[in-house]
Amino acid sequence: MEIPRHWRLNQQRYGLVGEVCPHCDTKIFPPRDICPACGQDAKTTFAFSGRGAVFSFTTIYEAPTGFDETAPYTVALVKLEEGPLVTAQLTDLGEAHPEIGMPVEMVTRRLRSDGDERGMLIYGYKFRPVLKPA
Amino acid sequence: MTTTRPNTKLLIPAKPVGIIGYGAYVPRYRLPAREVARVWVGGRTSGLPIKEKAVPGLDEDVVTMSLEAVRNALKRAGIDPAEIRAVWIGSESHPYAVKPTSTIVAEAIGAAPHVQAADMEFACKAGTEAMVMAMGLIGSGMARYAVAAGLDTAQGKPGDALEYTAAAGGAAFIIGPAEESLATINASYSFVTDTPDFWRREYQRYPEHGNRFTGEPAYFKHSTTAGKTLMEEMGTKPADYKWAIFHQPNTKFPQRTASLLGFTPEQIKPGLLSPVIGNTYAGAAIIGLTATLDIAQPGDRILMVSFGSGAGSDAFDITVTEKLLERRDKALKTQDYIARRTEIDYATYSRFRGKIAMK
Ligand SMILES: [Zn+2]
Numbered sequence: 001m002e003i004p005r006h007w008r009l010n011q012q013r014y015g016l017v018g019e020v021c022p023h024c025d026t027k028i029f030p031p032r033d034i035c036p037a038c039g040q041d042a043k044t045t046f047a048f049s050g051r052g053a054v055f056s057f058t059t060i061y062e063a064p065t066g067f068d069e070t071a072p073y074t075v076a077l078v079k080l081e082e083g084p085l086v087t088a089q090l091t092d093l094g095e096a097h098p099e100i101g102m103p104v105e106m107v108t109r110r111l112r113s114d115g116d117e118r119g120m121l122i123y124g125y126k127f128r129p130v131l132k133p134a
Numbered sequence: 135m136t137t138t139r140p141n142t143k144l145l146i147p148a149k150p151v152g153i154i155g156y157g158a159y160v161p162r163y164r165l166p167a168r169e170v171a172r173v174w175v176g177g178r179t180s181g182l183p184i185k186e187k188a189v190p191g192l193d194e195d196v197v198t199m200s201l202e203a204v205r206n207a208l209k210r211a212g213i214d215p216a217e218i219r220a221v222w223i224g225s226e227s228h229p230y231a232v233k234p235t236s237t238i239v240a241e242a243i244g245a246a247p248h249v250q251a252a253d254m255e256f257a258c259k260a261g262t263e264a265m266v267m268a269m270g271l272i273g274s275g276m277a278r279y280a281v282a283a284g285l286d287t288a289q290g291k292p293g294d295a296l297e298y299t300a301a302a303g304g305a306a307f308i309i310g311p312a313e314e315s316l317a318t319i320n321a322s323y324s325f326v327t328d329t330p331d332f333w334r335r336e337y338q339r340y341p342e343h344g345n346r347f348t349g350e351p352a353y354f355k356h357s358t359t360a361g362k363t364l365m366e367e368m369g370t371k372p373a374d375y376k377w378a379i380f381h382q383p384n385t386k387f388p389q390r391t392a393s394l395l396g397f398t399p400e401q402i403k404p405g406l407l408s409p410v411i412g413n414t415y416a417g418a419a420i421i422g423l424t425a426t427l428d429i430a431q432p433g434d435r436i437l438m439v440s441f442g443s444g445a446g447s448d449a450f451d452i453t454v455t456e457k458l459l460e461r462r463d464k465a466l467k468t469q470d471y472i473a474r475r476t477e478i479d480y481a482t483y484s485r486f487r488g489k490i491a492m493k
């Protein structure tokens with residue numbers, strides 16, 4: 001059971017909420033309260049747009065415990081529009097093949113359940129190919 | 135508004151209310167009805183109730199779908215989520231038996247913690263029930279904004295008639311004061327009786343239904359009575375409405391209701407989505423409304439009638455305002471989601487919907 005840890009991460013994980021440095025405007029994700037660029041305090045909350053591009057990716061066939069329900073799946077390093085790189089699953093690929101540079105957008109999805117079918121459900125961000133108006 | 139309420143069956147808020155923002159969601163996967171027919175009735179395709187239905191992906195449920203619909207509604211509303219005082223989500227497929235979907239959605243959109251949150255349940259009319267409650271909260275002056283949503287990931291027993299149509303999707307609305315609205319809600323009327331046409335007992339995976347009992351005494355009686363009474367009380371007739379939307383468990387039922395009430399096929403066309411996405415249960419009538427708002431013009435009047443088994447119908451009289459034009463392009467439209475389509479076969483569907491026994 002890891003309920004407290006999941007609960008603390010809710011905001012950051014549901015909505016891609018990080019920080020912005022008030023000194024040099026660097027956008028920070030995941031939040032760490034210290035600016036990686038200038039080393040000063042950075043505690044101002046910042047909601048990312050969720051838009052980015054695939055920087056690199058790999059497909060997982062042998063998934064770790066808890067993720068096997070959705071295997072095979074693709075994990076990507078996504079370069080967010082605002083700068084940071086985040087690691088997340090890609091979803092809703094349909095017939096599309098992931099490729100470097102593919103524009104993606106954040107969606108909140110069910111990541112796994114904590115333990116078996118009795119455990120709490122864990123939701124968080126994934127990325128899908130940008131859905132454009134038809 | 136007068137201070138003494140007139141003797142009416144209508145629900146009319148003391149302060150005028152309306153829709154500030156709206157959003158739809160439909161998952162990307164489609165199961166053609168002919169696939170279900172191939173597996174269960176030897177491929178017999180005469181009389182299929184729809185063309186295909188929308189199926190959620192492995193990582194989707196009512197929480198994730200609600201979130202996307204509400205986020206679309208917020209994009210159109212352009213309001214600060216911290217001003218939302220209620221998040222009410224109607225569904226019969228909430229992912230937890232105990233623990234609200236609405237608290238997760240409220241937290242994720244930034245509406246928590248100064249907020250009411252609850253999950254509504256009334257078969258396919260849980261979403262419109264949430265809308266009526268939001269009308270009350272805003273119309274009384276207790277709050278400025280409320281979220282009302284209805285979404286489902288409906289399940290039918292394998293091989294059952296419902297398996298052809300039980301689908302996933304829905305819509306969400308930000309309800310607020312009429313003066314900020316892209317469409318005002320002039321009044322609603324609800325017709326509710328104890329009618330056992332469809333049910334699911336606790337711990338049962340799939341619902342039961344009263345077969346032929348579901349049509350006349352349940353769906354048609356409630357939908358037509360609600361629509362007819364609303365129009366009588368409002369002093370309107372079908373020709374006063376540019377558009378109409380009826381609960382759509384299949385293709386024919388809403389077409390027949392429209393015809394029984396005196397509406398033309400043109401009036402229900404933009405909101406009739408069941409042929410291509412199936413029956414989205416709590417989402418079915420209201421996603422028809424979002425698709426209609428996507429094409430409506432200021433001044434257009436819209437009649438919407440939901441139906442929930444058990445049984446009841448909520449009817450709404452809605453008028454589009456000028457504000458719709460500046461807001462509707464701020465988020466994906468209902469048809470954008472319908473156009474995003476990956477066809478799956480029955481085997482993939484069985485895996486996606488957890489129909490394969492793993493232990
Ligand atoms: Zn800095």
